[in-house]
Amino acid sequence: MAELSAIVEWVKGSTKEEARPNAEITRVSAMEDAERDAAVFALDENALKTAIASRAGLILANSRLNHPDRAVTDERVVWVRDARYGFAVLAQKLAEGSFRAEIHSTAMVGEEVEIGPDTSIGPGVVLGERVKIGRACRIDARVTIYPGAVLGDEVIVQSGAVLGSAGFGYAASPETGEYVLFPQQGRLVIEDRVEIGANTTIDRGALGETRIGYGTKIDNLVHIGHNCRIGRNVVIAAQTGISGSSVVEDGAVLGGQVGIGEHATVGAGVILGGGAGVLSGKKMQGAGRVFWGRPARPLKEYLRDLARLRRGGDPRA
Structure with missing residues (x-):
């Protein structure tokens, strides 16, 4: 009231x-x-x-x-x-006024876990060893946070999210082609006021860290790979996948089902339309610029290509 x-x-x-x-x-x-x-x-x-x-x-x-x-x-x-x-x-x-800070009796809390004041831990949550959670956070039911992950203040994590899992990185034997998991021993840092949607997964760093910047909002069913750096106040819509070691800078907006290859950069304030695909190593720059399509390109160029296809022409012409 x-x-x-x-x-x-x-x-x-x-x-x-x-x-x-x-x-x-x-x-x-x-x-x-x-x-x-x-x-x-x-x-x-x-x-x-x-x-x-x-x-x-x-x-x-x-x-x-x-x-x-x-x-x-x-x-x-x-x-x-x-x-x-x-x-x-x-x-x-x-x-x-209706928020209740408590640790549910079914939560599993590892050794040396630090939980700040006014934080709520829901039923079935698993917190690994040495996890740190700031003040006034809300960790909903059945969230899993792997050992060593760090969450700042006022972070919201919705049900089923998995934070700090091992990244998808392998080394292949030159003799046999057999894959061996590359060390995934880094950490995950979630800064203050980040919100993470249901069933979203964010990998820990391989040797360094994965970091999600202040105020970023992540929708349901998003995957962020190891060693990624997501800036401040970024918005990421559902079913987006970001490959390892990619960077999304401050204020960028990613529509639904965006796919980003490894070692790519999405610049500050860039807008990627739904379903856009960013190739590995590509840099998308220009605050306020809209990119669309697969591969992603400036909106005017994408619309011009669509018009050519409708006329039966070669989109490369």
Whole structure:
């Protein structure tokens, strides 16, 4: 439950001076389901009209909709720079009140494990020896964290994820062709505020480390190979696979089912469309540039190739 004054501070918003100081909000909601205890959000004029007509107790609206020539008088409106972002912040703050920090009785905790305060360890979790987990983390049911892995503060790991497993690296005998596992004795470091989806797997380093940077969000069913370095505030959608020793720099966005070969680099702010394929050793650079296709190439080039194929022409022409 939160009062209006607290909500305005959380979302860095502004209200009419006469707005009710004691409005109490307990949840966020879709507009059609909203009641007086719920908050909704509006990104455009039509959404704002719908929100005002709803029963919601609070409306987060983009400040660009607050036109002096047609002022909104509804006292429930809180003006924010980005209503969608503010709505997400509010939802997170409201959820904090229901969070329970505990270690479930069925969790298996190895020797020399360090668990920070206000951290929740779910049922069936396995924590290997010397694992370190920071404060206010949430480790959901049946997560496995291999020995030596390090998690920072406020990390969320959803059910079934496997962190710090051995990487897929082998050396072949020149005489027989037999494969022998190359040493996989490095570590995995997950920095603060990273979120990892269900059934995602992240390998430890071979001799060095695999590192996931601050604030990165990883969807379900993603695989990240050994010695990868993922930067800060990266977004990786479901079924993406990143081969060993690849680098994804700060702020990059990877769509669903992206495939990245080994020793490749995805530059800061680069966007890879769903299903894009990055060849081993390739470097994709340019903040804000969109790459698509297999192999991935700039969006305009990819669309031009598609048009040629539709006309029956040679895409290499």
